[in-house]
Amino acid sequence: MRTFLTSLGLLTAVVLLSSCNQKTAPPAPIGPLPNDAQLAWQQLEYYGFIHFNMNTFTNKEWGYGDEKPAQFNPTALDTRQWARIAKQAGMKGLIITAKHHDGFCLWPSAYTEHSVKNSPWQNGEGDIIRELAAACKEFDLKFGVYLSPWDRNHPDYGTEAYITYYCNQLTELLSNYGPIFEVWFDGANGGDGYYGGANEERRVDKKTYYNWPNTIALVRKLQPQAMIFSDAGPDIRWVGNERGYAYDATWSPFLREEVYAGMSNFDQYAQGTPEGTHWVPTESDVSIRPGWYYHPEQDDQVKSLADLTTIYFNSVGRNSSLLLNIPVDTRGLIHENDAAQLLQLADYLKEMYANDYAQQAQFTVDDKQLQANNPLNDAKGNTYLVVKEATTTVELEWNRPQQVNTLMVQEFLPLGQRVVSFTLEGNTGTGWEALATGATIGNKRLINFKTSAYTGLRLQITAALAPPVLAQLSVYTAPEIEEE
Numbered sequence: 001m002r003t004f005l006t007s008l009g010l011l012t013a014v015v016l017l018s019s020c021n022q023k024t025a026p027p028a029p030i031g032p033l034p035n036d037a038q039l040a041w042q043q044l045e046y047y048g049f050i051h052f053n054m055n056t057f058t059n060k061e062w063g064y065g066d067e068k069p070a071q072f073n074p075t076a077l078d079t080r081q082w083a084r085i086a087k088q089a090g091m092k093g094l095i096i097t098a099k100h101h102d103g104f105c106l107w108p109s110a111y112t113e114h115s116v117k118n119s120p121w122q123n124g125e126g127d128i129i130r131e132l133a134a135a136c137k138e139f140d141l142k143f144g145v146y147l148s149p150w151d152r153n154h155p156d157y158g159t160e161a162y163i164t165y166y167c168n169q170l171t172e173l174l175s176n177y178g179p180i181f182e183v184w185f186d187g188a189n190g191g192d193g194y195y196g197g198a199n200e201e202r203r204v205d206k207k208t209y210y211n212w213p214n215t216i217a218l219v220r221k222l223q224p225q226a227m228i229f230s231d232a233g234p235d236i237r238w239v240g241n242e243r244g245y246a247y248d249a250t251w252s253p254f255l256r257e258e259v260y261a262g263m264s265n266f267d268q269y270a271q272g273t274p275e276g277t278h279w280v281p282t283e284s285d286v287s288i289r290p291g292w293y294y295h296p297e298q299d300d301q302v303k304s305l306a307d308l309t310t311i312y313f314n315s316v317g318r319n320s321s322l323l324l325n326i327p328v329d330t331r332g333l334i335h336e337n338d339a340a341q342l343l344q345l346a347d348y349l350k351e352m353y354a355n356d357y358a359q360q361a362q363f364t365v366d367d368k369q370l371q372a373n374n375p376l377n378d379a380k381g382n383t384y385l386v387v388k389e390a391t392t393t394v395e396l397e398w399n400r401p402q403q404v405n406t407l408m409v410q411e412f413l414p415l416g417q418r419v420v421s422f423t424l425e426g427n428t429g430t431g432w433e434a435l436a437t438g439a440t441i442g443n444k445r446l447i448n449f450k451t452s453a454y455t456g457l458r459l460q461i462t463a464a465l466a467p468p469v470l471a472q473l474s475v476y477t478a479p480e481i482e483e484e
């Protein structure tokens, strides 16, 4: 009944539902597939963005580039506080704005005077990138950097010389601070700025100006395991909005060659497509406040637990990852209000994931009962269920009714993304009723439905590109949220 396969890169597969004593060949992979680094990244699911830089002190979102290093002066900066809160929040890493569009650098770059080295903070001796890299290491978090391609301070922006400058800065960040798990390339670029005193508008050809192939090769050389994010990947792509919501149909296969960072019609590519040529999963970036940067007037506008859980279900639960931004304040600390909300979300998720009701359920797949070694509920992402048809039904049955409201299902990604649509039905003892419908599954789909005492749940894959290869299926009770 069981076949062990060892030829799938990172993962060993256990295949069930084969006919007796017959070796089952693994299903053929379809479409573009994730590489090992992408598979490892898929497991992170939730990590944090830190927007902290010159804008924190000028109370802006986009600095013009004429700010003075003297303006950068946190009074109580403590990167260990950031890392401690991120860890408690359940995040797996932090990505910081090493340089935003205004050009100010949080590390003492050798290539510009516009950095912490000319600020009053630590008398110009400090290095926030070094401090945060150390704090992340201490709290077992991954560390990533955002380096804005657009630079409204630099006199050479728009010329070839700036590209050399940009690559030099990237080289510093990727050589001097240990392992970097993600490099974040923003698509926003080109426009008016200070540009060393020119005070003018500079437009660039977003597709060609940055010589992306060259920059990507540089990252690969210096940090081969790092994920590279941009609208166009190559490893992870933007989800297409800053609300933290992926789509009902979110495909990791993506028409990568047709996209470039900052393109105006990115919308039409954002969802991905089953015809995609490359595996480029989405990342959903969103701020816990209205702004990316800290503004004291937004202290009472930190997102509620209800907002944050909706974001979580619509990102992590829709084949995406969640990059949740925390605007560090002028002290250089995560504000108490933001910390409180982050921890509320962590408590909520802990409570939800504490009990997997599927463990006590009898599983039936296309009328065949699954016995021991159910690959769908062995808490191992490296086993999967093989079925013959593109449409398939997984039914769960409990001896006693269970008060639940959330189903989690995952595809086995090393064999490609397959599911096109599904329905979910529930039985409260009086027959089956429709609970939800949806499109893709991918890395993880979280399906919320009305809380009730169910004796059974039935997930039906109604369309797939090829017989679906499901890896995990769990059932949870997401806690009720009281009005804040």
Ligand code: FUL
Pocket: 061, 186, 187, 188, 285, 292
């Ligand atoms: C955008 C930027 O323009 C915002 O300021 C912010 O950094 C966000 C994450 O990306 O494109």
